[in-house]
Amino acid sequence: MKNKLLSAPYLVWMVIFTIIPLGVVFYYALTDSLTGHFTLANLAGMGTYLPIILRSIWLAFLAALICLVIGYPVAYCIAQASPTRQRFYSMLVMLPMCMSFLLRTLAWVSLLEDTGIINNFLRLIGLTPLPLIRNNGAVVLGMVYNYLPYMILPLYTVIMKIDRRLVEAAQDLGCNSAKVFQKVILPLSVPGIISGITMVFVPAVSTFYISQKLGSPGTTLIGDVIESQFKAAYNPNLGAAMSLFLMVLIFLCVGAMNRFSGTDGEEGLMAP
């Protein structure tokens, strides 16, 4: 009983700031903005935004995939280093997270924009400037840059915990280095891959700031649309319906990925 009491502050916090707001989202999503009566019109009205929703999923998925391809070798190398170096390297990985998210994205703007640092440099050496900003590529770049640490850290934790003796056992049974990786290291890092993808995909799919700064009206994401429902367009009921839909979608994605990872339930780290 005593131990349960310890979690009371958090429970109270969760009820006030998670459960109740969630209820409010439900309420708004399922009621009419004028009459306040129950309606499914808000959910039905999302049909027009389907291309945006699909683009959001696609770009977030792409970002998660790129993060995995870049992050796995990094995490693997860190996990192989000596303990002192491991601490140093993981600090380096976390360093960008100490900087404001907004600032990091703005920094990319000043790098990529048409009169930005890169294009100015290209002009200086006599080359044609490149269209680096206001496209899908720039948005994905922003996502990868901002969320890469969330891929590396869970991967590093999982790879580091793999028992050295399993590697030796695999060598003993006839594995060369490539086979050791394929047959032992990779399968055993699946939980890390799953949580890494989840932790990149979930915030990336609902982001709006990155697409606003690095994208164009043509690269609007679902997060932007939701934001605009509460600000410019002022249709909180539709915004709530979209949030609800996005939440269900994320749950489905996370659930599907956890199914992939097999039976052990310890992984599946969910991002807020």
Add this chain to the structure above:
Amino acid sequence: MSKELIRLSGLTMTFEDGETILNGINLYINDQEFLTLLGPSGCGKTTTLRIIGGFLTPTSGDVFFDGKRINDLPPHQRKINTVFQRYALFPHLDVYDNIAFGLRLSKIPEAEVDDRVTEMLETVSLRGFENRRVTSLSGGQQQRVAIARALVNRPKVLLLDEPLGALDLRLRKDMQVELKRIQQAMGITFVYVTHDQEEALTMSDTVVVMDKGRIQQIGTPQDIYNEPKNAFVADFIGESNILDGIMREDLLVEFFGRKFVCVDKGFAPNEPVDVVIRPEDIDIVAPDQGHLCGTVSAITFKGVHFDIIVDFKGFKWLIQSTDYQPVGTKIGIRLNPEDIHVMKKSEYSGQFGDYSSYSAEYDEIAEGGEDEE
């Protein structure tokens, strides 16, 4: 049985911190032999095994397999498999896939893989466990999976690193018999590492006693027990009373101011020696009939026998007897020539074989030898 399979020649191993783990190991291992590396924690036995397995490269010296130098051959190219301490089973695979791991790597057709895995499951009595996750198995079952996973590849040599260390006594005894049976049935060379002297004596054809990175003695279990080379071996293998003596001439040794006929020879006249007397070899007789006469100072019931501590002029002996002797009784003892074993003096002389500190500490000393590595 007689063909040499592995030869270790002048192996030394010094780690980066300057600690010398192995110091001049010379050893040959015959085909189909059951050889045990026996010694206390930190004696270098596991390091020796890991060098044979290819997981460590010796600082100097050579490893030969079937006459070829294999120092630089990586583990996956050696016809050697290992049963690791605490098993190292693959947690992401079930029992069947763990055992099939090596066969599939060598691209053996799936039908044959199935035959051999099934046969091996039979051998280690694990039929019906094919699809169990290895994490759901008991220690004894995991241990048998580890043995099956190694043996299914039909290696020339199986290395076993304290494979029974984590099992309870009863299971350990059963597995000792089982391992010996498998080894003889399959005709595979076993190199077995343990700190448990009883295990070593029970299972081995040859026992290699190690301490401080050196081989102290190589021999059959009976040789090692009956003819220990120095005080360390005598003390590590079983219980021993070790006394200072002087070899007066061949077949005649003097200790406690009395000359005894023995069966040892080849020492210089009047050479100081260590004399070993096993506690179970000593016959208790009436005080007036004994070669030596002493007083019982402690007695402990051990199940099969009593451990009796007897005080001979201040030097305490351990005697094992099935007869009860009350504390304070004066008793005599008789020693037959074959009960007395004479050893050359060594760096270990004077460190072992005195039971003066018996009583409470005795159990600690006994347990001290069984430290986990």
